[in-house]
Amino acid sequence: MNKISLILLVTISCALLPRVGAAQSITCDTLMTNMAPSNIDYKPLRDISIISLVAVPDRYHEQRVSVVGVFELYYDRISLYVSKDHFNADEASSMVWVNLPQCIDLEDMDEMANWVGKFVRIDGVFNASMKNFAAGTIESVEVVELWHSER
Amino acid sequence: MTASGARGAAPDITPTSDVLGNPDMDSEAEKAISSIEAHPSKETAVAVLKDGTHVAPDSCTNDGCTFTVDMAQVKFVVHRHVNSDSSNNRLARITNEMREMPGPGDHLFPSRASAPNYFETPSGAFRVLEYTDEAWRVRTISGDAIPTNWHPRDARARVRRR
Numbered sequence: 001m002n003k004i005s006l007i008l009l010v011t012i013s014c015a016l017l018p019r020v021g022a023a024q025s026i027t028c029d030t031l032m033t034n035m036a037p038s039n040i041d042y043k044p045l046r047d048i049s050i051i052s053l054v055a056v057p058d059r060y061h062e063q064r065v066s067v068v069g070v071f072e073l074y075y076d077r078i079s080l081y082v083s084k085d086h087f088n089a090d091e092a093s094s095m096v097w098v099n100l101p102q103c104i105d106l107e108d109m110d111e112m113a114n115w116v117g118k119f120v121r122i123d124g125v126f127n128a129s130m131k132n133f134a135a136g137t138i139e140s141v142e143v144v145e146l147w148h149s150e151r
Numbered sequence: 152m153t154a155s156g157a158r159g160a161a162p163d164i165t166p167t168s169d170v171l172g173n174p175d176m177d178s179e180a181e182k183a184i185s186s187i188e189a190h191p192s193k194e195t196a197v198a199v200l201k202d203g204t205h206v207a208p209d210s211c212t213n214d215g216c217t218f219t220v221d222m223a224q225v226k227f228v229v230h231r232h233v234n235s236d237s238s239n240n241r242l243a244r245i246t247n248e249m250r251e252m253p254g255p256g257d258h259l260f261p262s263r264a265s266a267p268n269y270f271e272t273p274s275g276a277f278r279v280l281e282y283t284d285e286a287w288r289v290r291t292i293s294g295d296a297i298p299t300n301w302h303p304r305d306a307r308a309r310v311r312r313r
Contacts, residue, residue: 072307073307073308073309074254074255074306074307074308075245075246075249075255075306075307075308076213076214076235076237076246076249076250076254076255077214077215077255079255090163090164090303092164092256092259097215097256099212099214100237100242102237102238103238104239104242105239105241105242106239106241106242106245109242109308112308113308113309116307116309129209129210129217130210130212130215130217131209131217132215132216132217132256133256133259133263137212
């Protein structure tokens with residue numbers, strides 16, 4: 001087998017095989033991740049309970065938040081529920097919408113599809129005014145990560 | 152990524168009785184959406200109340216709009232799906248195809264306000280999400296016909312078969 005055939009065979013095999021070693025985190029650069037903390041527009045990342053976010057969303061409007069909740073994936077967005085009970089009940093008023101990270105591809109969508117119903121951490125900027133039946137929307141998403149207890 | 156079958160346990164809320172449009176409502180909805188200028192990358196929408204008042208959304212993004220409205224007074228809502236703003240071409244193409252059908256959360260107005268949810272698709276079709284005989288139904292008023300059966304779980308993304 002010559003070198004070109006071998007490369008071709010390896011390439012085709014890799015394309016057909018499922019990915020090994022599933023990723024547990026998806027990270028995208030955003031305006032905020034690329035900004036120096038000394039910049040006047042820089043927002044520090046704050047750990048916020050999803051219960052607080054749902055209870056008093058206006059308090060966190062336009063803040064850069066890191067939130068843990070139960071994950072649901074749609075073809076063009078994510079929703080994050082307070083608890084597995086709320087997820088099972090499809091209780092929209094106790095959840096937040098989350099925009100898909102801008103840098104993801106179909107393989108990342110496949111990876112995230114494995115996380116449905118599990119606790120996931122999401123970092124991004126919260127918009128309390130974009131409710132659409134929920135508490136608000138996390139935009140400019142930097143991180144979607146399977147919570148350590150779910151791995 | 153495809154939307155196929157239920158994997159999560161979420162049962163999805165449903166209306167307590169039938170939620171149906173009618174020919175008068177269809178033409179009123181079509182008139183309402185055509186009176187709003189389309190935006191290339193953001194949805195546009197209006198909620199029409201039982202007294203005929205039109206309520207504009209507070210804000211809209213590429214995938215939805217949000218309203219402050221008395222749910223008990225909503226007669227119907229109408230909105231316009233737009234092409235995906237994803238920078239990934241394959242993801243954008245799939246999203247655009249999915250937006251020919253109701254999207255995530257589109258069942259909430261029918262469920263919570265008993266109001267049919269009309270929508271214009273990226274291809275220009277005009278459809279309405281209704282609920283009848285304990286099942287969701289997508290009725291096409293104009294444009295390419297599509298299967299009428301739909302369920303909120305169809306908007307979910309699940310692992311593709313490899």
